[in-house]
Amino acid sequence: MNNEVLKEKILAVLPKAEFAPAGQWLTITLPKERIRSYCQTLKDSPELRFDFLFCQTGLDLADQFQVIYHLESTEFRYVIVLKASIPNKENPEIDTVSDIYRTAEFHEREIYDFFGIHFKQHPDLRRIFLDEISDMIGHPFRKDYKDEVNIIER
Numbered sequence: 001m002n003n004e005v006l007k008e009k010i011l012a013v014l015p016k017a018e019f020a021p022a023g024q025w026l027t028i029t030l031p032k033e034r035i036r037s038y039c040q041t042l043k044d045s046p047e048l049r050f051d052f053l054f055c056q057t058g059l060d061l062a063d064q065f066q067v068i069y070h071l072e073s074t075e076f077r078y079v080i081v082l083k084a085s086i087p088n089k090e091n092p093e094i095d096t097v098s099d100i101y102r103t104a105e106f107h108e109r110e111i112y113d114f115f116g117i118h119f120k121q122h123p124d125l126r127r128i129f130l131d132e133i134s135d136m137i138g139h140p141f142r143k144d145y146k147d148e149v150n151i152i153e154r
Contacts, residue, residue: 013048
């Protein structure tokens with residue numbers, strides 16, 4: 001199935017979906033407030049059944065954060081990307097999808113660890129790679145991160 005047909009199927013269940021310019025995978029851009037409803041709808045729709053979150057990561061842009069979700073329908077073999085924008089860089093937070101996709105539990109911990117993005121209602125949000133003492137040094141994947149010990153600046 002090509003991306004245009006998939007786009008029509010998605011618009012049938014998410015009429016307000018906004019699509020980014022085409023790449024390999026169809027990409028939906030959305031505000032952070034819609035992430036849970038979009039994920040639940042995409043998973044529950046009998047025509048789509050996006051039942052597998054195979055990748056989730058953070059991105060620090062100049063004026064905002066983004067959380068990027070790669071979803072696959074294991075039944076229909078569709079793949080899409082969701083990009084949720086978080087404009088508040090001082091206190092970045094977004095709803096968890098770990099109760100919709102179990103794989104998100106560790107992905108969200110990694111994003112929290114490296115970017116400092118808080119996932120509301122996450123069952124176990126704590127650092128996964130850096131230890132708890134790292135809280136005093138911050139989040140190393142942020143563009144404004146400065147490592148005074150190893151003299152790393154971005």
